[in-house]
Amino acid sequence: MTERKRVAILISGRGSNMEALIHAAEASDYPAEIVGVLSNKADAGGLAVAAAAGITTAVRSHRDFATRDDFDAALDGVLRGWAAEIVCLAGFMRLLTPGFVEKWEGRMLNIHPSLLPAYRDLHTHERALADGVSEHGCTVHFVTAGLDEGPTILQARVPVLPGDTATSLQARVLVEEHRIYPQALALVARGDVRP
Ligand code: GRF
Numbered sequence: 716m717t718e719r720k721r722v723a724i725l726i727s728g729r730g731s732n733m734e735a736l737i738h739a740a741e742a743s744d745y746p747a748e749i750v751g752v753l754s755n756k757a758d759a760g761g762l763a764v765a766a767a768a769g770i771t772t773a774v775r776s777h778r779d780f781a782t783r784d785d786f787d788a789a790l791d792g793v794l795r796g797w798a799a800e801i802v803c804l805a806g807f808m809r810l811l812t813p814g815f816v817e818k819w820e821g822r823m824l825n826i827h828p829s830l831l832p833a834y835r836d837l838h839t840h841e842r843a844l845a846d847g848v849s850e851h852g853c854t855v856h857f858v859t860a861g862l863d864e865g866p867t868i869l870q871a872r873v874p875v876l877p878g879d880t881a882t883s884l885q886a887r888v889l890v891e892e893h894r895i896y897p898q899a900l901a902l903v904a905r906g907d908v909r910p
Contacts, residue, residue, distance in 0.1 A: 730761020739897030855899035
């Protein structure tokens, strides 16, 4: 098969989406390989999961850098050291500078737990429930300078059910996140979707 795209994943926490991407990339016909997982938190649970899968990990704490530009330059250095071609944000909880985003524009993806453009930013499940919507879901999109604003690659919908709590709704959405993020990365890695 043609060469697989080299993908780095940025995380801050448990990394269940990261794990879904790692698992997908274990298939020999998947068009991407995961070459490294980078966290801004040394205690991110996903780091151990990645290491157990034999994947290189790195930590760069934003607290060690005086400015956002310095931090993002450090991230960029790690990514270039891995010769990453595509970056997947997977629960990475830092805002990236416009300069960093520009460098990776068209090659950086994010997963967000809402049907964008609805419910950008945090607490999406709580806000959807408060609004009484009948459908919720998740979106994989290209990252642009605006928070949760870039072009959509894939979305998945779930029903909001009677008696749902933020926890039950989040769990239903997360199943779909794990399904569509690997699909979206495959589309981008194959060049089937461009921003
Ligand atoms: C997911 O809900 C993702 O959509 C959002 O942050 C959460 C990360 O979860 N961006 P995990 O670390 O992938 O388990």
